[in-house]
Amino acid sequence: MKSAASAMSQDDIRDTGVPQIRDAIRDAIVERRLSPGTKLSESDVGNLFNVSRTLARAALQALSYEGLVSVEKNRGAFVAYPSPDEARQIFAARRLVEPGILREAVAHITPSDIQHLKQLLLEEGRLMAERGQTARRAEIKASGDFHLTLAAISGNAIMQRFMEELVARSSLVIALYGQSTVSSCGHAEHGDIIEAIESGELDRACHLMLHHIAHIEADLDLRERKSVGLKEAFEL
Amino acid sequence: MKSAASAMSQDDIRDTGVPQIRDAIRDAIVERRLSPGTKLSESDVGNLFNVSRTLARAALQALSYEGLVSVEKNRGAFVAYPSPDEARQIFAARRLVEPGILREAVAHITPSDIQHLKQLLLEEGRLMAERGQTARRAEIKASGDFHLTLAAISGNAIMQRFMEELVARSSLVIALYGQSTVSSCGHAEHGDIIEAIESGELDRACHLMLHHIAHIEADLDLRERKSVGLKEAFEL
DNA sequence: GTGCAGAAAATCGTATACAATTTGACCTCT
DNA sequence: AGAGGTCAAATTGTATACGATTTTCTGCAC
Numbered sequence: 001m002k003s004a005a006s007a008m009s010q011d012d013i014r015d016t017g018v019p020q021i022r023d024a025i026r027d028a029i030v031e032r033r034l035s036p037g038t039k040l041s042e043s044d045v046g047n048l049f050n051v052s053r054t055l056a057r058a059a060l061q062a063l064s065y066e067g068l069v070s071v072e073k074n075r076g077a078f079v080a081y082p083s084p085d086e087a088r089q090i091f092a093a094r095r096l097v098e099p100g101i102l103r104e105a106v107a108h109i110t111p112s113d114i115q116h117l118k119q120l121l122l123e124e125g126r127l128m129a130e131r132g133q134t135a136r137r138a139e140i141k142a143s144g145d146f147h148l149t150l151a152a153i154s155g156n157a158i159m160q161r162f163m164e165e166l167v168a169r170s171s172l173v174i175a176l177y178g179q180s181t182v183s184s185c186g187h188a189e190h191g192d193i194i195e196a197i198e199s200g201e202l203d204r205a206c207h208l209m210l211h212h213i214a215h216i217e218a219d220l221d222l223r224e225r226k227s228v229g230l231k232e233a234f235e236l
Numbered sequence: 237m238k239s240a241a242s243a244m245s246q247d248d249i250r251d252t253g254v255p256q257i258r259d260a261i262r263d264a265i266v267e268r269r270l271s272p273g274t275k276l277s278e279s280d281v282g283n284l285f286n287v288s289r290t291l292a293r294a295a296l297q298a299l300s301y302e303g304l305v306s307v308e309k310n311r312g313a314f315v316a317y318p319s320p321d322e323a324r325q326i327f328a329a330r331r332l333v334e335p336g337i338l339r340e341a342v343a344h345i346t347p348s349d350i351q352h353l354k355q356l357l358l359e360e361g362r363l364m365a366e367r368g369q370t371a372r373r374a375e376i377k378a379s380g381d382f383h384l385t386l387a388a389i390s391g392n393a394i395m396q397r398f399m400e401e402l403v404a405r406s407s408l409v410i411a412l413y414g415q416s417t418v419s420s421c422g423h424a425e426h427g428d429i430i431e432a433i434e435s436g437e438l439d440r441a442c443h444l445m446l447h448h449i450a451h452i453e454a455d456l457d458l459r460e461r462k463s464v465g466l467k468e469a470f471e472l
Numbered sequence: 473g474t475g476c477a478g479a480a481a482a483t484c485g486t487a488t489a490c491a492a493t494t495t496g497a498c499c500t501c502t
Numbered sequence: 503a504g505a506g507g508t509c510a511a512a513t514t515g516t517a518t519a520c521g522a523t524t525t526t527c528t529g530c531a532c
Contacts, residue, residue, distance in 0.1 A: 089393060
């Protein structure tokens with residue numbers, strides 16, 4: 001039995017320094033240190049990591065495959081700025097796959113996996129109590145880790161990678177359209193889901209998961225507000 | 237021939253000639269003109285398409301994101317050779333998402349969509365009757381197009397892209413582990429699914445879809461037969 | 473001051489060059 | 503012969519160079 005939460009770093013793609021750059025930028029986007037729409041010029045990225053444009057470009061391209069960066073011909077790469085419609089599709093996709101992943105995970109779950117999930121929950125709660133940007137960023141990551149860990153437990157690497165993409169893009173969407181200060185509301189729901197899993201109530205766990213995703217989405221204000229807000233802000 | 241359903245999304249990634257190269261190689265893999273394990277050297281690819289290694293490399297990297305090509309550090313790119321375990325995960329993923337996609341598709345389907353699906357079915361049947369490699373390849377593609385079209389109808393671009401990856405990788409798996417001459421057995425089942433959709437029997441359609449996927453998988457011989465068959469072939 | 477050439481700067485697209493690593497051949501020694 | 507070792511060829515990894523495109527900054531006319 002390959003236990004679930006294994007080390008993730010089976011280098012996804014290549015071998016070069018590209019993964020490091022890609023991961024660093026991805027983390028920055030997911031933790032919201034980089035705002036949607038921010039320009040990521042190849043030279044700047046290259047200088048920042050002390051590599052040539054070649055590698056910087058490769059890393060940006062990699063991120064564009066994940067939907068975290070959008071590359072426009074002859075214009076450059078930008079932190080993705082998902083449209084409301086895209087946001088809806090992301091959450092629709094999560095509603096579509098997460099119950100299935102949950103079922104698969106429960107089918108393979110071990111006591112140590114449950115232990116791991118509980119630990120994650122604790123950590124999440126601890127971070128919620130703390131103040132400061134650093135704690136906030138860690139909390140964002142921890143909240144996603146719950147869903148990612150379930151995917152890892154499911155044992156399906158393909159679904160796991162897909163969930164990684166969806167969770168990362170969700171973070172972008174929440175950064176753009178989230179209303180409440182933090183999506184921390186979900187913490188309790190994570191706990192409920194673990195509880196349902198532990199007591200063997202699979203259907204209830206799936207139900208809770210769907211509600212959980214719906215709650216996150218409900219916190220969004222998905223009205224079209226185009227433009228980065230410069231010119232357009234004055235046209236209003 | 238432009239592939240079937242709709243002109244896919246906007247430029248997936250970038251703007252250069254990379255997409256053309258990537259798509260050409262992908263088609264070659266999916267249509268099984270390139271066998272799993274075949275080496276794809278950057279120079280060769282570049283020469284073949286009259287571009288520099290830079291673009292060839294980018295195209296190969298793109299395909300590695302889709303799981304159709306595996307890139308090994310300092311060794312080069314090869315047409316992916318999915319392991320039995322990987323194959324199982326691919327089909328598990330399909331069983332996980334396709335019913336949901338089907339439901340979503342039915343929720344949005346229009347009469348013209350149904351017309352389109354029927355046309356695809358007809359084309360598929362026509363190709364089944366024909367003889368020859370060309371027809372066989374077209375049939376392989378047509379069979380996948382049924383699933384892809386459903387994903388397109390669902391209106392969720394993210395799930396559509398995911399399905400494109402899964403269908404392409406499935407083709408690789410079938411090429412490697414398929415037993416019956418052709419997976420054409422699925423043709424009738426496609427028809428049944430359309431029928432169920434048309435008569436509004438959503439649950440039955442999903443049920444048929446699951447069985448259909450199971451049937452494809454059942455035609456595989458997923459026993460470990462490691463190595464490309466050189467050394468190992470003599471050890472037996 | 474506004475508007476529109478047109479040039480200059482910046483940035484991307486692609487090719488080429490060079491370093492690093494792997495592969496395979498050949499050659500030697502036992 | 504067979505094992506092992508060294509060198510040459512081929513291939514990938516990364517950087518740089520150069521052309522193309524976009525953006526920005528002028529400067530001049532109105």
